[in-house]
Amino acid sequence: MSKKLNPQLQHNIREDAYCETHLEPPQLFCDNDQVTLCGKCFQSQEHKNHVVYGIQEAAENYREEEQNFKTMIESEYSMQFRLLSEENDLNFLRLHRYQCDSNIRGVSLNHLNRFATELEEKSQEMLQVRY
Ligand SMILES: [Zn+2]
Numbered sequence: 001m002s003k004k005l006n007p008q009l010q011h012n013i014r015e016d017a018y019c020e021t022h023l024e025p026p027q028l029f030c031d032n033d034q035v036t037l038c039g040k041c042f043q044s045q046e047h048k049n050h051v052v053y054g055i056q057e058a059a060e061n062y063r064e065e066e067q068n069f070k071t072m073i074e075s076e077y078s079m080q081f082r083l084l085s086e087e088n089d090l091n092f093l094r095l096h097r098y099q100c101d102s103n104i105r106g107v108s109l110n111h112l113n114r115f116a117t118e119l120e121e122k123s124q125e126m127l128q129v130r131y
């Protein structure tokens with residue numbers, strides 16, 4: 001395996017380090033184009049009406065954006081967690097109701113069984129009376 005850098009990567013590094021057009025180190029960052037600009041790029045017509053930051057400022061903005069993104073994800077996660085626990089509550093209620101239902105069914109089944117036993121006893125009594 002060769003230790004040579006991937007040519008594409010090398011190209012990207014060169015692009016990052018120097019402005020491709022003016023071969024000068026980048027000092028600014030164009031927010032509209034999401035590219036780094038050298039001083040000459042900044043003076044060109046192309047980025048005249050664009051939002052341009054200093055490189056330092058852009059890095060800070062990026063960090064801030066990253067922080068906002070993190071906060072957003074965290075709040076979304078906690079919301080999903082809340083929804084999930086609400087769903088669990090619902091499941092619990094459903095389960096609870098199901099248990100109640102089966103209890104009711106159990107009770108009426110017991111009633112039926114007792115009634116059947118009573119009937120049986122009564123009929124046996126009647127039979128005993130007859131014989
Ligand atoms: Zn340039």
Ligand SMILES: [Zn+2]
Nearest residue numbers: 030033047050
């Ligand atoms: Zn631009």
